[in-house]
Amino acid sequence: MSDKTDNLFAKPKAALPFSFDESVAEVFPDMIKRSVPGYTEIINNISKFAGRFVTSNSNCYDLGCSLGAASLAMSAGIEKTGAKIIAVDNSSAMLERCRHHIDAFKHKTPIELQLGDVQKISIQNASMVALNFTLQFIAKEERLNLLENIYQGLNSGGLLLLSEKVSFSDDNIDDLLIELHHQFKKENGYSDLEISQKRNALENVLLPETLEHHINRLKSAGFSSVSCWMQNYNFVSIIAIK
Numbered sequence: 001m002s003d004k005t006d007n008l009f010a011k012p013k014a015a016l017p018f019s020f021d022e023s024v025a026e027v028f029p030d031m032i033k034r035s036v037p038g039y040t041e042i043i044n045n046i047s048k049f050a051g052r053f054v055t056s057n058s059n060c061y062d063l064g065c066s067l068g069a070a071s072l073a074m075s076a077g078i079e080k081t082g083a084k085i086i087a088v089d090n091s092s093a094m095l096e097r098c099r100h101h102i103d104a105f106k107h108k109t110p111i112e113l114q115l116g117d118v119q120k121i122s123i124q125n126a127s128m129v130a131l132n133f134t135l136q137f138i139a140k141e142e143r144l145n146l147l148e149n150i151y152q153g154l155n156s157g158g159l160l161l162l163s164e165k166v167s168f169s170d171d172n173i174d175d176l177l178i179e180l181h182h183q184f185k186k187e188n189g190y191s192d193l194e195i196s197q198k199r200n201a202l203e204n205v206l207l208p209e210t211l212e213h214h215i216n217r218l219k220s221a222g223f224s225s226v227s228c229w230m231q232n233y234n235f236v237s238i239i240a241i242k
């Protein structure tokens with residue numbers, strides 16, 4: 001089945017803040033692939049990280065799971081027995097579609113879906129946690145608390161994979177990488193109007209921070225080994241090991 005094309009911002013419309021509602025959930029696979037450079041590569045590598053880090057009889061968490069792409073990737077990569085994946089999202093439109101999406105794919109590790117706020121869940125006996133483009137939607141002052149909660153729920157040697165859209169303290173670099181990201185979107189078929197309307201909708205909703213800020217905060221949360229393992233323009237993916 002092919003993904004439904006994202007044309008949500010194709011016509012001039014009133015500037016409402018971006019939200020993960022039914023209209024976004026319906027086109028999400030197409031939207032994220034055409035909007036985030038390196039997304040497919042990150043998903044493919046989540047399988048590889050799961051193969052290395054997920055231990056027997058432990059839990060894996062996919063926080064802000066949307067349609068469950070990271071959960072399915074973890075499931076595909078897990079080599080140990082008795083693991084369980086817990087996928088959490090606070091958008092009922094996303095979670096409803098996630099259920100169908102996951103059922104449509106074979107997965108060997110059980111995936112439990114939870115409708116809820118990732119800031120309120122309890123994390124226990126975890127060997128891997130994925131925060132794949134979710135932290136950027138949480139209020140900045142609440143991010144350390146969430147990372148500390150993840151850290152305390154991870155077993156020793158456990159992995160947090162954090163992917164984010166980032167900003168740069170150097171204005172020249174920031175402007176250049178935003179322009180290259182917009183060029184990537186144009187090459188993927190988005191018009192100037194779509195790009196600018198979505199940019200306005202994401203203003204004050206998706207709050208990027210610098211890579212250095214993310215790395216320092218992960219260290220403050222307790223993680224001993226932290227590194228960016230992938231960067232595509234202004235999109236990064238970071239690994240943090242307890």
Ligand SMILES: C[S@@+](CC[C@H](N)C(=O)[O-])C[C@H]1O[C@@H](n2cnc3c(N)ncnc32)[C@H](O)[C@@H]1O
Nearest residue numbers: 020064065066069089090091117118132133137
């Ligand atoms: C960009 S999407 C994540 C993409 C997904 N992880 C993937 O790999 O395909 C962000 C998701 O985070 C969810 N989200 C944002 N804030 C949340 C919160 N406080 N609690 C739970 N989910 C949240 C949104 O509903 C949305 O589905």
Ligand SMILES: O=C(O)C(=O)C[C@]1(C(=O)O)C=C[C@@H](O)C=C1
Nearest residue numbers: 031032035036133165198202206
């Ligand atoms: O389209 C953009 O500019 C984005 O920032 C992409 C982005 C993201 O990074 O989460 C924003 C919202 C949608 O969830 C999908 C992708």
